[in-house]
Amino acid sequence: MSKTKVVVRAHPGIHASNEQTILLSESIVRRWRIPTNRPIQLRCGSIKLKVKVIATPARGELRISYNLAQHCGLSQPITLRLAYKAASQTIRIGPVIGVMLNRITNTPGRRFGIITAFCRELTDACRNEGALVYFFTPDDIRSTQNTIDGWTMGPPEYHASFPIPDVIYNRLPSRKLDNEQGLQQFLKSAKSQWQTSVFNEKYLDKTEVFQALRHHTESIRYLPESHSCQNLAQLKSMCTKYRVVFLKPITGSLGKGILRISRTQSGYQVASSAVVGVTKQEYTSFNALAAAISGKLKSGKFQIQQGLNLIKVGGKPVDFRALVQKNISNRWKITSIVARTAGINRFVSNIAQGGTVGSVGGTVGKSNLNGNKNGVSARLHKAALTIASGIETKIPYHFGELGIDLALDQDGRIWLLEVNSKPSKNDSSTLSQSAIRPSVKQVVQYARYLASL
Secondary structure (H helix, E strand, C coil): CEEEEEEEEECCCCCHHHCCEEEEEHHHHHHHCCCCCCCEEEEECCEEEEEEEEEECCCCEEEECHHHHHHCCCCCCEEEEEEEECCCCEEEEECEEEEECCCCCCCCCCCCHHHHHHHHHHHHHHHHHCCEEEEECHHHECCCCCEEEEEECCCCCEEEEEECCCEEEECCCCHHHHCCHHHHHHHHHHHHHHCCEEECCCCCCHHHHHHHHCCCHHHHHHCCCEEECCCHHHHHHHHHHCCEEEEEECCCCCCCCCEEEEEECCEEEEEEEECCEEEEEEECCHHHHHHHHHHHHHHCCEEEEECCCECEECCEEEEEEEEEEECCCCCEEEEEEEEEECCCCCCCCCHHHCCEEECHHHHHHCCCCCCCCCCHHHHHHHHHHHHHHHHHHHCCCCCCEEEEEEEEECCCCEEEEEEECCCCCCHHHCCCCCCCCHHHHHHHHHHHHHHCC
């Protein structure tokens, strides 16, 4: 397959009566031996039609009718990738990338809420890479048509009907929305009818991850003992085995709702994590502890996990967040790893609860890690890539990026804490108003790989 970049523009010289004619740069037509004496197929996302190609002296251009541009959701000239497959005599332009969000507002400049800056950054990255990106919600899907209503960031912003995309990037923040029957039917149809790729297909819950990785030989070494908490007898067994255990909501995020249960000389202490702070309660026996938290256990699903003796800086526990993404060659790649230090009197490191971010080397260097502090970064890289491979191998869904939370105990052993299949893209994480972050470029390049463009 031959590939290049072209500027796609609507051309007034192509009248409505000749809308199935396209003008393509003569140099491309000659180099790729594209037929001009018979119709060939043009495809843009789900839009497919037979067209006649006319060679034009204009370099690096594809000119189409206004009507066809409207069908493709193109309101202005745009640089896209163009590929020609001689075997099927098909020209493709794109890739068309659809980003699925839960909500789009009517506020110009802030239509995408707290991820507006990320959406703008993604749009800029698509412009640089030669891709069309639009944003839509499940409510914008029309099951009887091969188009989706959506928004682009422009400039200017505009609302239009777009082809069903080559690639859907799922940014829905809700498990309930992910599992909605109508949405799942649409995604199944898009995959089968239009060969659409969908990545970040679902949320991963904590128990699902650990159960899967127990069957991945290379990942087992990183797994603390963890179980879905089924009953109080199981909790008692873990509390007897370990001095500290954690109860984590299986579908929780931002460190909210986590309980740290510590065995003390006088009984047990339960520390509860919330955005407003940590509360502690003492119990003289396990029965007293069980009576106090049994209602909480009945109201939701929890994972029980072995407590770890994490490294600390200034008495505050440290863990690590690795962002692992698929690249343009379909390989897992470490985009970044940062150290996260918990806030004062906190036992979780989430930024929402007062945690701070620093470099791996600088943070480890200041920590109470026993022994050699060199080589930690390389070992964290290896662990994150191994775990990403395990997720891909053992969980039958399509993921393009993973936020992998790792820990390092004071003896230097690396542990997995949890895996997030939809890492945060909130505006607060945008480091620069001008530069496009590598993590955003990687999303577009992986979409290009999936679309073969």
